[in-house]
Amino acid sequence: xxxxxxxxxxxxxxxxxxxxxxxxxxxxxxxxxxxxxxxxxxxxxxxxxxxxxxxxxxxxxxxxxxxxxxxxxxxxxxxxxxxxxxxxxxxxxxxxxxxxxxxxxxxxxxxxxxxxxxxxxxxxxxxxxxxxxxxxxxxxxxxxxxxxxxxxxxxxxxxxxxxxxxxxxxxxxxxxxxxxxxxxxxxxxxxxxxxxxxxxxxxxxxxxxxxxxxxxxxxxxxxxxxxxxxxxxxxxxxxxxxxxxxxxxxxxxxxxxxxxxxxxxxxxxxxxxxxxxxxxxxxxxxxxxxxxxxxxxxxxxxxxxxxxxxxxxxxxxxxxxxxxxxxxxxxxxxxxxxxxxxxxxxxxxxxxxxxxxxxxxxxxxxxxxxxxxxxxxxxxxxxx
Amino acid sequence: xxxxxxxxxxxxxxxxxxxxxxxxxxxxxxxxxxxxxxxxxxxxxxxxxxxxxxxxxxxxxxxxxxxxxxxxxxxxxxxxxxxxxxxxxxxxxxxxxxxxxxxxxxxxxxxxxxxxxxxxxxxxxxxxxxxxxxxxxxxxxxxxxxxxxxxxxxxxxxxxxxxxxxxxxxxxxxxxxxxxxxxxxxxxxxxxxxxxxxxxxxxxxxxxxxxxxxxxxxxxxxxxxxxxxxxxxxxxxxxxxxxxxxxxxxxxxxxxxxxxxxxxxxxxxxxxxxxxxxxxxxxxxxxxxxxxxxxxxxxxxxxxxxxxxxxxxxxxxxxxxxxxxxxxxxxxxxxxxxxxxxxxxxxxxxxxxxxxxxxxxxxxxxxxxxxxxxxxxxxxxxxxxxxxxxxxxxxxxxxxxxxxxxxxxxxxxxxxxxxxxxxxxxxxxxxxxxxxxxxxxxxxxxxxxxxxxxxxxxxxxxxxxxxxxxxxxxxxxxxxxxxxxxxxxxxxxxxxxxxxxxxxxxxxxxxxxxxxx
Numbered sequence: 001x002x003x004x005x006x007x008x009x010x011x012x013x014x015x016x017x018x019x020x021x022x023x024x025x026x027x028x029x030x031x032x033x034x035x036x037x038x039x040x041x042x043x044x045x046x047x048x049x050x051x052x053x054x055x056x057x058x059x060x061x062x063x064x065x066x067x068x069x070x071x072x073x074x075x076x077x078x079x080x081x082x083x084x085x086x087x088x089x090x091x092x093x094x095x096x097x098x099x100x101x102x103x104x105x106x107x108x109x110x111x112x113x114x115x116x117x118x119x120x121x122x123x124x125x126x127x128x129x130x131x132x133x134x135x136x137x138x139x140x141x142x143x144x145x146x147x148x149x150x151x152x153x154x155x156x157x158x159x160x161x162x163x164x165x166x167x168x169x170x171x172x173x174x175x176x177x178x179x180x181x182x183x184x185x186x187x188x189x190x191x192x193x194x195x196x197x198x199x200x201x202x203x204x205x206x207x208x209x210x211x212x213x214x215x216x217x218x219x220x221x222x223x224x225x226x227x228x229x230x231x232x233x234x235x236x237x238x239x240x241x242x243x244x245x246x247x248x249x250x251x252x253x254x255x256x257x258x259x260x261x262x263x264x265x266x267x268x269x270x271x272x273x274x275x276x277x278x279x280x281x282x283x284x285x286x287x288x289x290x291x292x293x294x295x296x297x298x299x300x301x302x303x304x305x306x307x308x309x310x311x312x313x314x315x316x317x318x319x320x321x322x323x324x325x326x327x328x329x330x331x332x333x334x335x336x337x338x339x340x341x342x343x344x345x346x347x348x349x350x351x352x353x354x355x356x357x358x359x360x361x362x363x364x365x366x367x368x369x370x371x372x373x374x375x376x377x378x379x380x381x382x383x384x
Numbered sequence: 385x386x387x388x389x390x391x392x393x394x395x396x397x398x399x400x401x402x403x404x405x406x407x408x409x410x411x412x413x414x415x416x417x418x419x420x421x422x423x424x425x426x427x428x429x430x431x432x433x434x435x436x437x438x439x440x441x442x443x444x445x446x447x448x449x450x451x452x453x454x455x456x457x458x459x460x461x462x463x464x465x466x467x468x469x470x471x472x473x474x475x476x477x478x479x480x481x482x483x484x485x486x487x488x489x490x491x492x493x494x495x496x497x498x499x500x501x502x503x504x505x506x507x508x509x510x511x512x513x514x515x516x517x518x519x520x521x522x523x524x525x526x527x528x529x530x531x532x533x534x535x536x537x538x539x540x541x542x543x544x545x546x547x548x549x550x551x552x553x554x555x556x557x558x559x560x561x562x563x564x565x566x567x568x569x570x571x572x573x574x575x576x577x578x579x580x581x582x583x584x585x586x587x588x589x590x591x592x593x594x595x596x597x598x599x600x601x602x603x604x605x606x607x608x609x610x611x612x613x614x615x616x617x618x619x620x621x622x623x624x625x626x627x628x629x630x631x632x633x634x635x636x637x638x639x640x641x642x643x644x645x646x647x648x649x650x651x652x653x654x655x656x657x658x659x660x661x662x663x664x665x666x667x668x669x670x671x672x673x674x675x676x677x678x679x680x681x682x683x684x685x686x687x688x689x690x691x692x693x694x695x696x697x698x699x700x701x702x703x704x705x706x707x708x709x710x711x712x713x714x715x716x717x718x719x720x721x722x723x724x725x726x727x728x729x730x731x732x733x734x735x736x737x738x739x740x741x742x743x744x745x746x747x748x749x750x751x752x753x754x755x756x757x758x759x760x761x762x763x764x765x766x767x768x769x770x771x772x773x774x775x776x777x778x779x780x781x782x783x784x785x786x787x788x789x790x791x792x793x794x795x796x797x798x799x800x801x802x803x804x805x806x807x808x809x810x811x812x813x814x815x816x817x818x819x820x821x822x823x824x825x826x827x828x829x830x831x832x833x834x835x836x837x838x839x840x841x842x843x844x845x846x847x848x849x850x851x852x853x854x855x856x857x858x859x860x861x862x863x864x865x866x867x868x869x870x871x872x873x874x875x876x877x878x879x880x881x882x883x884x885x886x887x888x889x890x891x892x893x894x895x896x897x898x899x900x901x
Binding site: 038045085129152153232255277289303305 | 405466475478481485490493495497568569572827846847850857858891894897
């Protein structure tokens, strides 16, 4: 088998890249996508299904605004209803530090035309009657540009469109090895079969570390395992995504009515570990949700699962390549918990770059070279 | 509107009557289990309120917007959401779509509860028992080792005693509790009554989970008035409820169903509807009313009024209650979650978890035995006796080895890859896919939805789940995992192996946050 471009990883990033590259080139039959499990298995189908434009670093903010615009178009591009809705994010400032950060960053948001609305406590409880009254709450900040999108529909849509363009999608095909000859990627091996390739894009999230180690790529990426839970469904009442930094908690309702939420308990395991759940986490989550949500005593959890935040040192993603890497090798990942919201657009930029050879401005900021050159970003808006 | 007595009974006792999420038709629980959709609370000693009455939504009439109903029926629910019609309108209609759900209101009211007490229970062996054979196993292991054994009774201990015909030995620690599963930081169970959380520190886990009534697939199989045999027994025999019900139809395919019918006939006018392999009239030990059916349809809306019997000819049967005593579905979820893999048991006629001489295949400290593992009922006691020796570290004589091998082969375990369901599964009481035939009652997924999804290219259960929301409700696949795979394999002649399954995750049963905070 031969592939011009091999994409490793069938998540939202890899699929978007494959689809967009095929769209740029007008055909997809020279693109192969390898997924070691089923499409979306890694992190794409393990998230809370939310997107936001509000990021603390101005560059990320611009990237996220453009990402949100792209997410809105996805239904039209892929032909699947992504069930996208702008249900908003509600930040609860319950300590002075959180309040200050939100207040000062809001100046930046205003500049970009996406201001947060500050809501005083009385109004907060009136608008969001499900919130428990707590005297430490200083204010709420509502961002209406943010919202929810259905991960399954996005994955299915990207897959369908990519397949229609001729992209060869190989599920349950782990890439065991990438072979480099004379400083250039030459071939790869999957399920024991060799495939010659002229370029390889690593888009396999946390599992990128394996190649990083074998090929000495030094990708500064550290997966952190996060847990999440859903309850049985209720009538849809909690429409915004509520974020409480003091409690390290977020929660909301899916359109189906389940209460989805998570909390960070501080000892999340790092590295590629088993994607299991801890009872201790569930107890902490229950405890914190009780402080924030009325009647949570009677809410029943029906499922918990876990997935990775692939953290980079500046909590921003990586796109492109380093000069020291074998020729023809690229990476896209390290979305630090924002892969589902930023990934589809990042995939599109990467595709544009691969198809035209010109690096789009928004992409060049995210080069993996930035860590050695001291050109890192400064992102402080990571939730959970 | 006229609601059936069963609906009234439920409303008074458990408030489970809600409308279904998509069709908004009234629905009552099929099972008496915590995970059953619409059953909000169930404690071993009786039934308690979980939600305050006003927070439970009332049954509402069938949603009848012509165009939407038509489109939904034509495209299946998932196809409907992805249709151009809905896609174009989505941004303006999503709030209406979301409002259409028949979900109950948020609880919103807080009651201060004492903090639950967490306790570590030590024992070399822990047995998760949903069947009398589990108690037997606990006793045998204690007899052989003299060590402490933890018995997690997932149904009232009195029931286990009744089923096994023996009491518990001194060294058996009985925890009447909800089994939550194997977490990374331990095996957990919960007693809601005592507000206690148990972390079970055991090296060996043995699952003797038993079987439960299968929810059969037929037209209108979700209406109030269609219940499992266990639930009917609980209500009629156990609590003398449902006084207004006069006639009962019992769907049965084996002698277990006939036994249930005999119990009901002491209280009500009972008709046996024999289906599946129980078709030959002469082999049926039943003196009362009897009809033989190839397929059935429940009639009446919003409550069951009768049953249309379809065999060589069609006939109508008047009934107030339809009790399903179709062969059981194995309770495999706890074993799957602990690390078991699916195989097909020819004896059960259903997928179960693969075992080898009592061990969960591929593991060294997990055991799975009893009816759920595919062991024929008359061999369960023998299996318990032999496997208890293995668990206790005793060696088996060559005679015993041979017996255990015989039990193993009588389960008729075969890889899913080799299994295509050619004959209609016993729980499938219909020959075509169209209509209100629910496979997943939590999410209103019909047989047609599932088959449509398969035809659209979603060829495995993981994808069908993601496309149709099958198995994502309160029961987490208990009702639909097995029935949907059997149905797809039967209608599309595809091996069960190609359908696979979906991941079972903790908690195994819905757990109230107030119980664990």
